[in-house]
Amino acid sequence: MLTPERLRKAERDRVEPDNPIPDAYVKEPVFIEDHDPLSTFPPEETAALVRRNGQIAGLLKRDTVLRDLQRLRAESRLNEEILQVVFETAYEGIAVVDQHANIVHMNDAYRSFLGITPEAEVIGRAVTDVIDNTQLHRVVETGIPERAQTQVIQGQKMIVHRIPIWRGDEITGAIGMLIFEGVSELYHILEQEAEGKTLAETAKAAPEYEDVTFENMVGESHAIQMMKSRARKASRTKATVMITGESGTGKEVFAKAIRNMSPRAKGPYVSINCAAIPDQLLEAELFGFEEGSFTGAKKGGQSGKFEQAHKGTLFLDEIGDMPLHMQTKILRVLEEEAVVRVGGSQMIQLDVRIITATNQNLLKKVEEGTFRKDLYYRLNVIQLELPTLRERKEDIPALVQHYIPKLAYKHSLEQKTFTKEAMQKLRSYEWPGNIRELVNVLEQVLTLADGTAVEVHDLPHAVQAAAEQEPKAMLHERKESREKSMIETVLEEAGGNKTKAAEQLGIHRTTLHKKIKRYSIEV
Ligand SMILES: Nc1ncnc2c1ncn2[C@@H]1O[C@H](COP(=O)(O)OP(=O)(O)OP(=O)(O)O)[C@@H](O)[C@H]1O
Structure with missing residues (x-):
């Protein structure tokens, strides 16, 4: 280790500048691994080299460690005192x-x-x-x-x-x-x-899909809270939002909640699933058509989804399935903020907020040439990458609790509870279909299971077969990779401005710095 003594000794030994460094100063370097506890820091040394994956990752000095520890202790003492006062008073x-x-x-x-x-x-x-x-x-x-x-x-x-x-x-x-x-x-x-109100009425009075807000959206896990916080910020603006995530993760629910919290909440909400409309009808569906513009075109013509969403929000679901020629047309509409109906010539000026969703990797599609790059960037002003259900398993019990009364009402059935083991199985299963699959399983179980408590054998075979718990390390790794990509996206959006990015992410600037370093993110 490079200590003052060794420097002085090197001086005494008249070490030449072209001597290799280890021979000159670092006779017996002290190494510790970055995951070792601090107690491995040899007491007699003033500093040690920290190694990560066999590489030198940095230098740890004893006095810095002691100072930081003291600061941490003081901070945690203060937090404890605050908690104590809150708790007792x-x-x-x-x-x-x-x-x-x-x-x-x-x-x-x-x-x-x-x-x-x-x-x-x-x-x-x-x-x-x-x-x-x-x-x-x-x-x-x-x-x-x-x-x-x-x-x-x-x-x-x-x-x-x-x-x-x-x-x-x-x-x-x-x-x-x-x-x-x-x-x-x-x-x-x-x-x-509650007088006179039955369970059915209570369930009916619960907010319907139409009234989705961030508050009544189930989920208290960190992953979903972070998304909600980003989406809340996005809803205040007119910025285009792209919601990505596996099927059934709640992309449409988010789109609806953003619209409901935005200044356009009173305006129309128009939604279209781009994958569900045949190619040849998509243009008329989106932009409308004039009378006689094609065989079978309705008398008097018809407005398209863009026009219908004027002064409101247009949700383009499954945008990844939009054919290339339509992508070009959509880009033009976005740039000109106007549409021309099929078979028409008049430009109709529009004020529409666009939210899109996809479960495909659009960047990959851009690379393959099946999705226009310029449209991608135009749509991807704010990106929300929704976590899968397996990344937020702690929300499963609350989702079950939320859906049981609704489903019981829908099928005129008694509500059921889950045994501890059955609930554990629900938490262990991987949920490739995410929340939608969970709702389907609950519906099935509620309808078919005998008795008032759902047991493991009442669950679908795939859920019964779920292994106890995913190894923690794997879960941790996945969470980290998601966090890294989230930080990268926000930094990019903030044009590399770390203060702005930290604010967006709701974390302290120093925490962001640490994470940038930890994940080796290039800024
Ligand atoms: N946070 C939530 N709380 C309660 N229910 C939710 C939540 N998020 C999603 N859901 C429910 O999960 C189901 C799937 O949600 P949604 O249709 O929004 O998913 P999606 O990601 O748009 O799916 P797809 O990509 O297949 O269209 C719906 O029944 C929805 O009501």
Whole structure:
């Protein structure tokens, strides 16, 4: 290692400038691997070379490490203190359990409500022994968040939220929040509201597809939250959005939510599946036609999708299937912001916001020459790459919870619950068809399974055969590669401006720097 002593020694030994460096200064370099714990840093050394994949990745100096550690400790102490204050001064009762449903924290408010004085009395005890009618142990098993549920504790009706705590794919515990103040009045209102209302009516009152918003879109995983945050920003502008992702990942749902949150929410929303319309009809469908322009053309002509979407949003689904000659025409419409109907000559000026979606790799199609490069860049102003369901398995229980009442209502069936093992199978399966496949499986199971609890043997064979868990390393790798491509896209959009990109990504600038370095992203 290059230490002051060795430099001085090299000086004393009169090392010539053309001596090879290792001979001159680095007699016995100290190496540590980048994934080694810090304790491997030899105590007698002031610095060590860090190696990654057999290559030297950098130099680690002891004083830098110590300084950073001290800073981190101070930061985490402050965070702990903040959490402690929030936890203890919260008016609501808060209880936290571990993966075995044993209590690890219970705040003052909850304990005084239950009449328990020192916290030590409850730590480590099964939550079912401490809290009446609790369901926290169920949440730990199922991973299904339960919001605004009523619970009778010590004879009093309360409103509780129960939220699972996830680490990656595993549930590590759950947090229960109990709301005391004003609950009786609130409960009275709820009772009145619900009076006479059946499950069917409740399900019917739930927002339909037409009313999709980011808030009622199911999914709290980091991957989907990041997409929602990007899409929210995109919805404020008129910028063209391209939504990519496997089939059934929710591309159309996102398109709808963007439109519903945009200033054009009151304008028309027109959607067309480019793959479903035969080539020869596509032009008339998109741009409209004049009377007599082709055999069978309707009397008086007809407006096309572009015209119908004037002052609103046009969703072009499966844009990757658009034939080349139509791509040229679409590009012209986008550039001129006007259409000419088939068989017509008049230019009709338009104000349309375009959202497109595809499950194909359009860049590859550009390279192959089957998708116009200029159109690609024109459409790809903001890109949203939706995660697959297997990349956000922690959302599966919440999706199940969301769809069961809807499907039960649709088929006039009783709602069913899932056993812990059956839910585990749903989480282990790879879901090549994503959310759409999950909904189909739920529909099938709800219709065919006997009894009120769905068991593993009630599930389709493919789901039953799902291996326990995907190796963590693979999942991690995939998450990393997605993160890398996301950072690259945002950086490109921000013209290489890191501050802007960090803001877009919702992360701190230094975090972005670290990630750029870690993934060796060229800026
Ligand atoms: N976040 C979500 N919460 C609840 N349901 C969702 C969510 N995202 C998608 N879905 C449901 O999943 C199904 C598929 O969604 P959608 O049609 O938007 O997918 P897609 O990616 O456009 O599929 P394709 O590429 O096959 O057209 C729909 O039933 C939709 O309601």
